[in-house]
Amino acid sequence: MNLLPLAFFNKKKIEDKLGKPLRLLTQRSRSRQHNISLLSVGAFAATALFGSPKHLVLLQRFLTCGLIGLTISDRYASIVPVRGASMSPTFNPQARNFTDDYVLVEKFCLKKYEFSHGDVVVFCSPSNHKEKHIKRIIALPGDWIGTTHNSHDDVLKVPKGHCWVEGDNSASSMDSRSFGPIPLGLVKGRVTHVVWPPQRIGGPINSWVGRSGAMASNNDNGSVNGDMNMQLSHHMEPRIDDEPQILHPGPLDESLLTRQ
Amino acid sequence: MRLLSYMGQWKSAAKEVLDRTAIVAKFLCLLHVTNNYLCSPTLVYGPSMLPTLNLTGDVVLAEHVSHRIGKVGTGDVVLVRSPVDPRRILTKRVVGMEGDTVSFYVDPMYGQTTVVPKGHVWIQGDNTYASSDSRHFGPVPYGLIQGKVFFRVWPPDGFGTLEQ
Numbered sequence: 001m002n003l004l005p006l007a008f009f010n011k012k013k014i015e016d017k018l019g020k021p022l023r024l025l026t027q028r029s030r031s032r033q034h035n036i037s038l039l040s041v042g043a044f045a046a047t048a049l050f051g052s053p054k055h056l057v058l059l060q061r062f063l064t065c066g067l068i069g070l071t072i073s074d075r076y077a078s079i080v081p082v083r084g085a086s087m088s089p090t091f092n093p094q095a096r097n098f099t100d101d102y103v104l105v106e107k108f109c110l111k112k113y114e115f116s117h118g119d120v121v122v123f124c125s126p127s128n129h130k131e132k133h134i135k136r137i138i139a140l141p142g143d144w145i146g147t148t149h150n151s152h153d154d155v156l157k158v159p160k161g162h163c164w165v166e167g168d169n170s171a172s173s174m175d176s177r178s179f180g181p182i183p184l185g186l187v188k189g190r191v192t193h194v195v196w197p198p199q200r201i202g203g204p205i206n207s208w209v210g211r212s213g214a215m216a217s218n219n220d221n222g223s224v225n226g227d228m229n230m231q232l233s234h235h236m237e238p239r240i241d242d243e244p245q246i247l248h249p250g251p252l253d254e255s256l257l258t259r260q
Numbered sequence: 261m262r263l264l265s266y267m268g269q270w271k272s273a274a275k276e277v278l279d280r281t282a283i284v285a286k287f288l289c290l291l292h293v294t295n296n297y298l299c300s301p302t303l304v305y306g307p308s309m310l311p312t313l314n315l316t317g318d319v320v321l322a323e324h325v326s327h328r329i330g331k332v333g334t335g336d337v338v339l340v341r342s343p344v345d346p347r348r349i350l351t352k353r354v355v356g357m358e359g360d361t362v363s364f365y366v367d368p369m370y371g372q373t374t375v376v377p378k379g380h381v382w383i384q385g386d387n388t389y390a391s392s393d394s395r396h397f398g399p400v401p402y403g404l405i406q407g408k409v410f411f412r413v414w415p416p417d418g419f420g421t422l423e424q
Contacts, residue, residue: 064286067286067289067290067293068285068286068289070289070292070293070297071288071289071292071293074292074296075292112347113346113347124401124403125379125403126379126380126401126403127377127378127379127401128378128379129379129401129402129403129405159344159397160344160345161342161343161344161345161346162343182401183341183343183346183400183401183404184346185341185342185343185346185403185404186401186403186404187346
């Protein structure tokens, strides 16, 4: 199939008439001939634009690779750079200011939208759909989240279909403490590994909290996860299934309290 | 000797299988890109958009170009991922864009007015009596919009663009 337009390009060169493709188009023929004639017209037009069959083949290869790459990055996995320090020290720890971390984002989670506490996700910002942010899921639908607002504590229940996201670096992170819980439909992928720079290749970036069984399994994954556990352990208590867990992430923006 | 000839046949057969598989894979990629970035047919059903869309199901064409370039506006029928269940896609009409003031009635006796926040849209079904929409779950972020419905393909007597 790759060589089909090329073959018909040659045929066009031999015949060298403009009238032939038009006649082919208007002719009542079997659909196969119709497709072939359209291809030949397309090849003829493309050749007029690009000037040689080699360029045509290159263009075709480029388009094919583009389509395949787009499909893979939409359905399976893609690699994205992490900008900013809102997820230090998990990504972009302060020591290196010259290069961004590149992470692997997997899209298999979008089939069922099942996430766990502690998953780092990529999502579209609710205030500007063109921006994407990377934050960690702290609370899932139905969880109660405790926040501090003007020095008095307040408790919010995360509505159905939403989640509460926060950056690991609470001091400089625009997250659910400003814009509230986000619908899970905005999540575009889950971060599993760091792939660049080479000295920080690692992961998988696991859930760092949850039932005590999950906690134990994360301890042997090296210093990155160990640091995460230490930094975040004061935020979470181990979850007991029959008690609503109250989570205390950080100060809350006032506008959130009027929503419910 | 026979083994060598079998290997030769196997090799050519394997090459042909790979070529055919590559063609199918490329076609599926083209299908995916067309469905997600250009135009896709969708079956929509439910009572919330009567009389515009039927109860038992219409096949409509939705285009996925406008919402990426920000051209979705008031009055458009859009496909929106539900904020309550991310696995479901709803079909509703956009009644207010960000910054608009929207008045609505959840209960026929009691009306309310809100301003749509930045980056969000207010969606409502045309059949306000049987629709769960922004009047119940609030304004939805623009990022949840999946596409804009512009044409109906089935049933045949409804073939054509949707009337306002």
